[in-house]
Amino acid sequence: MMQNDWILDVLADLKSFASANGLGALAEQLDDTTLIAAAEIASQKEEARAQLNGEHGQLGSNITGLGRHQRA
Template sequence: MGQEWIIDVLADLKTFAKQNELPLLAAQLEETALVASVEIAAKVDDTSPVAQGDYAGTRSILTSTGSGRRA
């Protein structure tokens, strides 16, 4: 199963957030699941641009959450 279990955990947390009227948390968990999916997929090929943080999709996801700034 590897690291895919975290996607299920995030989905459960998102369901909890929605059921408890925590829409901002639910939205953040959805974005977090996307980031986790990208990073897990990148582990398949450590030489891919995604694994190196150069994938445009990763930058846009991280930028939209405010954590995509580079030093």
């Protein structure tokens, strides 16, 4: 299930670019995005392991609202 891990590298590169070019708010948002991506990838991996072990149901799939921001 390493097929989605590449997105974390892309997000890290984007954050580095944003930081180096004075885009602080974007860099902070990319931090949040990275956390969400990592949580979803981990959840997929847990679900795959559970299926391999014959377990049913979804493990850790409820990350609704994680990293959400409200803007005026």
